[in-house]
Amino acid sequence: AGQGWKVEGGCSIIGLSFTMEKQKKVVDRLMTKGEPVQAANDRSNMRGFHSMARVKNKQPAPVQITAEQILREAKERQEEDPKPPKQKITDPDELADYRQRKRKEFEDGIRRNRNAIPLWVKYAMWEETQLEFDRARSVWERALEIDSRNVTIWLKYAEMEMRHRNINRARNIWDRAVAILPRVDQFWYKYAYMEEMLGNVAGARQIFDRWMQWVPEDNAWTSYIKMELRYREVERAREIFERFISVAPKVSTWLKYAKFETKHGTIAQARNIYERAIEDLGEFAYEPELLLAFAKFEEQVKEAERARAIYKFALDNIPKSKANELYQAFVAFEKQHGDREGIEDVIVSKRRFQYEEEVKERPYNYDAWFDYIRLEEANGDADKVREVYERAIAQKPPSMEKRAWRRYVYLWIYYAVFEEVSLKDVERARQVYREALKVIPHSSFTFAKLWVMAAQLEIRQKDLAAARKVFGRAIGTTPKEKIFKSYIEIELQLGNIDRVRMIYEKQLECFPANCRAWTAFGELEQSLGELDRARAIFELGISQSLLDMPEVLWKAYIDFEVSEGETQRARALYSRLLERTSHVKVFISAAQFESSAGEADRARALYKKGDSALSASDHATAKEERVLLLDSWLAMEEGLGDAGDPESVRAKQPKQIKKKRPIENEEGQTTGWEEYFDYIFPDEQKPQALKILEMAHKWKKQKTDE
Numbered sequence: 124a125g126q127g128w129k130v131e132g133g134c135s136i137i138g139l140s141f142t143m144e145k146q147k148k149v150v151d152r153l154m155t156k157g158e159p160v161q162a163a164n165d166r167s168n169m170r171g172f173h174s175m176a177r178v179k180n181k182q183p184a185p186v187q188i189t190a191e192q193i194l195r196e197a198k199e200r201q202e203e204d205p206k207p208p209k210q211k212i213t214d215p216d217e218l219a220d221y222r223q224r225k226r227k228e229f230e231d232g233i234r235r236n237r238n239a240i241p242l243w244v245k246y247a248m249w250e251e252t253q254l255e256f257d258r259a260r261s262v263w264e265r266a267l268e269i270d271s272r273n274v275t276i277w278l279k280y281a282e283m284e285m286r287h288r289n290i291n292r293a294r295n296i297w298d299r300a301v302a303i304l305p306r307v308d309q310f311w312y313k314y315a316y317m318e319e320m321l322g323n324v325a326g327a328r329q330i331f332d333r334w335m336q337w338v339p340e341d342n343a344w345t346s347y348i349k350m351e352l353r354y355r356e357v358e359r360a361r362e363i364f365e366r367f368i369s370v371a372p373k374v375s376t377w378l379k380y381a382k383f384e385t386k387h388g389t390i391a392q393a394r395n396i397y398e399r400a401i402e403d404l405g406e407f408a409y410e411p412e413l414l415l416a417f418a419k420f421e422e423q424v425k426e427a428e429r430a431r432a433i434y435k436f437a438l439d440n441i442p443k444s445k446a447n448e449l450y451q452a453f454v455a456f457e458k459q460h461g462d463r464e465g466i467e468d469v470i471v472s473k474r475r476f477q478y479e480e481e482v483k484e485r486p487y488n489y490d491a492w493f494d495y496i497r498l499e500e501a502n503g504d505a506d507k508v509r510e511v512y513e514r515a516i517a518q519k520p521p522s523m524e525k526r527a528w529r530r531y532v533y534l535w536i537y538y539a540v541f542e543e544v545s546l547k548d549v550e551r552a553r554q555v556y557r558e559a560l561k562v563i564p565h566s567s568f569t570f571a572k573l574w575v576m577a578a579q580l581e582i583r584q585k586d587l588a589a590a591r592k593v594f595g596r597a598i599g600t601t602p603k604e605k606i607f608k609s610y611i612e613i614e615l616q617l618g619n620i621d622r623v624r625m626i627y628e629k630q631l632e633c634f635p636a637n638c639r640a641w642t643a644f645g646e647l648e649q650s651l652g653e654l655d656r657a658r659a660i661f662e663l664g665i666s667q668s669l670l671d672m673p674e675v676l677w678k679a680y681i682d683f684e685v686s687e688g689e690t691q692r693a694r695a696l697y698s699r700l701l702e703r704t705s706h707v708k709v710f711i712s713a714a715q716f717e718s719s720a721g722e723a724d725r726a727r728a729l730y731k732k733g734d735s736a737l738s739a740s741d742h743a744t745a746k747e748e749r750v751l752l753l754d755s756w757l758a759m760e761e762g763l764g765d766a767g768d769p770e771s772v773r774a775k776q777p778k779q780i781k782k783k784r785p786i787e788n789e790e791g792q793t794t795g796w797e798e799y800f801d802y803i804f805p806d807e808q809k810p811q812a813l814k815i816l817e818m819a820h821k822w823k824k825q826k827t828d829e
């Protein structure tokens with residue numbers, strides 16, 4: 124009693140109570156401190172773990188153990204699964220008891236699930252191992268009553284009879300199987316194979332004949348033919364092929380028949396099969412496989428011309444998308460058997476095929492049409508070239524934008540040039556131009572080149588009236604500057620001045636702002652000596668309210684007067700021009716004119732006037748223009764020698780300084796700085812005192828803002 128009762132585990136009741144009391148005190152103390160009990164226990168456990176895990180020797184072991192070695196040793200030491208003990212049967216009673224027990228197990232399983240076909244198969248095969256064939260047959264028959272369309276049951280049943288040499292029973296089973304499931308090819312194969320292995324070729328043939336009545340797949344026919352060939356029955360195999368192509372008229376069937384005749388028959392018979400295939404298949408005969416095999420057959424029998432004819436026939440009738448392999452075979456054939464022309468013809472055909480594919484995929488790719496046309500033109504077949512041209516011009520652009528029509532129009536132009544130059548068919552070329560002009564939507568845009576080339580065709584045929592009619596129609600339909608220019612050049616070459624004047628007048632009516640037309644008209648009259656007419660034309664031109672390039676017209680007018688020696692008129696024109704504009708080039712040109720005329724004072728006055736006008740201008744480029752003016756003025760003064768005053772001009776020259784300015788984006792934000800050169804002219808420089816005062820005001824304003 125003093126020591127306490129012992130309990131399981133070797134701890135006394137007194138010791139247990141003492142331990143519990145101690146744990147309670149520890150818990151109370153920790154709760155007083157506010158420390159969780161679990162944390163204290165974890166810390167206590169960690170102290171114990173660290174004390175246990177302390178290692179004194181931390182040097183690596185001399186022999187290291189790899190993970191592979193650990194796994195290998197674990198595998199070697201693994202114990203094998205226990206196997207059931209083998210049962211040895213020593214007397215008939217024990218055997219009968221064993222059989223009764225196994226049969227009861229199978230019957231009980233079948234009673235639970237009659238549709239478990241694998242159980243029926245195991246049952247029948249177990250009976251077979253016991254040499255109880257009647258019982259095994261009974262099991263198979265019972266299984267067939269459950270599922271008579273199960274392929275596995277029939278196969279296992281027939282194979283059992285075949286293994287034990289019960290031939291008649293096996294035949295009976297195969298007959299029943301093929302009668303119930305005639306579409307299962309495996310039954311027919313095994314049935315015929317069994318008869319053939321028994322040497323009953325007639326029986327195997329009879330089985331195949333019964334099978335062929337069901338029109339099976341191609342492999343069945345091939346197996347039947349191979350069986351006949353194994354016994355060298357070529358005629359029977361040929362008859363089977365005839366039946367085969369009658370029930371399955373396909374390209375693959377005919378090819379098999381042709382290969383059979385090639386191997387076992389004569390060349391004439393094989394060729395006859397290919398020809399019959401092309402005739403009987405009709406439109407389905409145009410397959411690359413059939414024609415390629417026919418061509419290769421002719422090539423093998425050394426009939427190169429026949430093979431070439433077949434290749435060309437195939438390439439002409441087979442769609443281009445299917446003829447890639449055929450083209451490659453034709454190229455290889457020509458390289459081997461053909462001459463240079465034949466090889467070139469094949470290469471052209473191959474490129475033609477590529478272009479056909481390209482224009483089929485992208486009919487509006489006119490560059491591809493141009494390449495295709497050049498290929499046919501180089502080949503020299505006019506009808507083929509015309510055909511390609513007609514197909515190309517039929518691809519009218521779907522868009523009504525002029526840039527989409529630019530390449531298309533050149534198809535018409537090249538077509539007309541081909542007809543005129545290559546084929547010498549002027550009437551057809553004329554017709555091409557007419558059709559082209561009908562196709563162009565002149566209400567939206569036109570092409571002057573087309574009108575001009577149509578008129579030039581008529582001129583080459585010495586039909587001036589027709590050419591003028593074309594130009595007149597062009598001007599009346601869609602007047603363009605190029606049309607007027609070409610029409611004028613032709614009439615000038617013919618010397619019809621009055622008609623040229625009429626054309627110029629019509630052009631100026633259509634385009635009154637065209638300074639080139641005014642200038643050309645005035646220069647024409649000048650070349651004819653009609654100075655008053657030329658002067659009147661120039662005056663009428665500069666009086667227009669709107670001109671596209673007025674400086675060109677004014678310059679031409681002034682040059683006209685200068686060339687005619689009319690200095691006063693030229694000076695008056697400069698004065699009128701300076702009243703309209705203050706451009707630096709006008710001042711420089713006028714001053715140089717006066718200087719060349721010996722009027723230095725007038726030139727100097729013009730320079731001063733220009734300098735004053737530019738110094739008062741607030742234009743962005745006014746300083747650069749003023750520098751150009753002063754440079755020209757200085758060059759003139761230096762050119763006058765002693766009579767010049769270059770120092771006064773140098774005094775006006777500016778100082779060039781480098782500055783920085785901000786770079787702003789579209790939103791007005793400064794993104795950086797850029798350097799530029801600025802010019803400070805002497806009249807822009809301020810006194811030093813004023814500069815200091817201005818800087819002081821600027822500093823004061825900055826401080827006030829801060």
